[in-house]
Amino acid sequence: MREDHHHQEAAAQTSVFEQNLSFKRQLLQHVFENxxxxxxxxxxxxxxxxxxxxxxxxxxxxxxxxxxxxxxxxxxxxxxxxxxxxxxxxxxxxxxxxxxxxxxxxxxxxxxxxxxxxxxxxxxxxxxxxxxxxxxxxxQRMVEQDRMPFTFKDPLTQLGNRQLLTSRLEQALAEAQRNKIRVGLMVLDIGRLKPVNEQLGMTWGDDVLRQQARIMQAAVDEADTLVRLQGDMFAILRHSKAEDTTMGHLAEKLLSLLGQPMVLADQNVVCMQPSIGIAIYPRDAKEPENLLQAAEYAHAMAKREGRGRYQFVDEQQHRLHHRELIIEQSLGHMLNTGLVQGVSLHYQPQVCSVDERIVGVEALLRWTHPRLDMISPAEFIPVAEQSGLSVRLDRWVIEQVCTQLAAWREQGMMPPMVSVNLCAQQFSQADFCDWLMVTMARFGLPHSLIKLEVTESTMMDQLDTGINMLQQLRDQGFKLSLDDFGTGYSALSCLHWFPLDELKIDRSFMVEACESSRALTLLRTIMQLAEQLSLSLVVEGVEQKEQLELLEEFGSITVQGYYYYKPMPASELLPLLSLCSKGPGNSTLM
Known part of the structure; x- marks a missing residue:
């Protein structure tokens, strides 16, 4: 009986096992089928x-x-x-x-x-x-776009938008890095949309965008990602096989198709002029945002060279452009936060040629960037001007100069007059004169301690507003100098228009005067003209004894250059100022 019971239990367990196994097979089959x-x-x-x-x-x-x-x-x-x-x-x-x-x-x-x-x-x-x-x-992506049209879809063209491109670009570069393949990115505009909007109306401009979007959609591969970035700007992401030849063939195809005459619903015919920029991963950039930036830069280059063309990234130009962006962002960060990294003022003494007294100093910006190392003012000043940061940079420099002048006075020094350069954009700021006087008053400084330097080209570009502002500043006791004279317009006939105290002769005159009798004659003429107009003179770029000897015939003038002093931090200038405070003729050569 006991043995029969065991057999019955085993049979029951086998039946349960087989039932469970059958159920699992049915379940797996159901999952497999559905x-x-x-x-x-x-x-x-x-x-x-x-x-x-x-x-x-x-x-x-x-x-x-x-x-x-x-x-x-x-x-x-x-x-x-x-x-x-x-x-x-x-x-x-x-x-x-x-x-x-x-x-x-x-x-x-x-x-x-x-x-x-x-x-x-x-x-x-x-x-x-x-x-x-x-x-x-x-x-899956099409479903996502249908469910979230405002997230991934451009409502006008029904293409993807910038958000979709960002998502796809990250995925494409991750796959490309893993599989060691190239990815291509095009940025293009259809061109001449603004005249269509202005002459025919934005309704027809929208019609043009929709037509051009359909043309592009038919031209690209099924696997490509086509999106509208903004306005008439589009992007095409090619996920693989992005060789220069294949990207170039696609660009030529698009330029031909998009440049064909288009007939609008009101029978108006318009011709667009597209431009295309192309960047390739990993050659031109390795991060998604950098690759898009590279393609946008190449597109800008294509437009600059003339419409109806495509442009690959110029590696050297792109590096320069990227460097400029870093400089611009760093300057903006410094001016917005007040956190200064590696930016400082150096001072180059200006010396009387007869007794070698320091009669003034010029404030010069120096920048050791944490990523780019030493950056020349000849590089970062134009970036500041192009990006609209130069006005704020000028004022930051003036505040630093005022801080230093006040410190010297507290130390019992007789501070020298400090020359500060002004950018052209400063003359479009109606509040500059008032701001400068308020700043000087805040530090308790007389206006006579600041000399403002402007260039010839600045004055000619800002002729009316420039003359008025200079007159205001001069009336308040600020000294005014025309910097780099001889490198711009050299408009001698206009000198009497400007309310100036000083002419600053560019170093190129000094170099040429040592090599050419005609250049020396021109230098003499400028000296005589300055004397007749009651303008003092500063000669820049005096680096050799022969140059200094050449200037002896002109008597007592102010010279500035490496022969006497290089630009130096305020701490190194202090001992020289101490000597000057004890009396004339005590300064030593460096």
Missing amino acids: ALESIIVTNADGIIERVNPAFTHITGFTAEEVLGKTPRLIQSAKHEPDFYRKMWQQISRTGQWSGQVWNRRKSGEVYLQWLSINTLTNHHGQITHRVAIGHDLSG
Whole structure:
């Protein structure tokens, strides 16, 4: 009886086990048949044994068409052989792999898929099967765009927008880095949209944008990402095979198509003039934002060279442009936060040629950048002017000079007159004169301690406002100097218009006067003219004794240059000022 009972228990357990196993098989079959992801099951040799309905729905291949074959059937030509070699190396090593893959539907259409491959083994550890589960990212993205039109879709053209490009670009570069492939990015504008908007109205401008978007959509590959950035600006992301030749062919095709005459609904005919910039990963940039910036810069270069053309990134120009951006951002950060990194004022003494007294100093900016090292003023001053930061930079310099002058006075020094350069944009600031006087009063300084230097070109560009402002400043006791005389317009006939105290002769005159009798004659003429106009003279760039001897015939004039002193920090200038405070003729040469 007991033995029969054991047999009954064992039979019951076997029945339950078989029922559970049957249920699990039914469950797995249900999941297999109804999964939204494509599933491929191969044997150990890579021969397809099963596919699910989702595979047929996504690829267009029926089970009968693929059974007994290998997954190479759906491979696209977008990956290099090295991509698959590395994939199988990882599968052999770890038993699994996952990542983005470009595959091909039966129709020939290429689509992006997230693929996960896992290896199955028996209880002896022998490989029996491999299972590949694929998520159709192209379909998923279309669903996402339909559900979130304001996030990823441009409402006017129905293309993707900048947010979509940012998302796709990050994914594309991550895949490109992993698989050592190139990615291409185009930035283009259709050109001449503004005249269409102004002459025909924005309704027709929108019509042009929609038509051009459809033309581009038909011209690019199915796997490319086409988005509208803003206005008439578009971008095309090519996820692989982004060689210069293929990108160039696409650019030429787009220029031809987009440049064709367009007939609008009111029968107006318009002709656009597109321009295209092209950047390639990893050659031109390795980060998404930098690659977009490089393509935008190349586009700007294409427009500058003339419309109806495309331009790859000029590596040297792009490096210079990137450097300028770093300089601009650093200057802006300094002026906005007051956090100064490596920016300081140096002072170059101005010396009387007869008794070698220091009669003044010029404040000069010096910058040791944390990333770019030493940056010349000849490089960062133009960047400040082009970016609109020069007005604030001038005022920052003046405040630093006032701080230093006040410190010297507190130390019992008799501070020298300090020359400060003004940018052209300062003359368009109606409050500058008032601001300067308030600043000087805040530090308790007389106006006579500041000399303001302006260039010839600045004065000629800002003739009316410049003369009025200079007169205001001079009436308040500030000294005024015309800097770099001889390098700009050299408008001798206009000198009497400007309320000046001083002419500052550019160093190039000094160099040429030593080599040419005609240049020396011109220098004498300028000296005589300055004397007749009651203007004092400063000669820049005196670096050799021969140059100084050449100036002896002109009597007592002020010279500035490396022969006497290089620009130096205020701490090094202090001992020289101490000597000067004890009386004339005591300064020593450096």
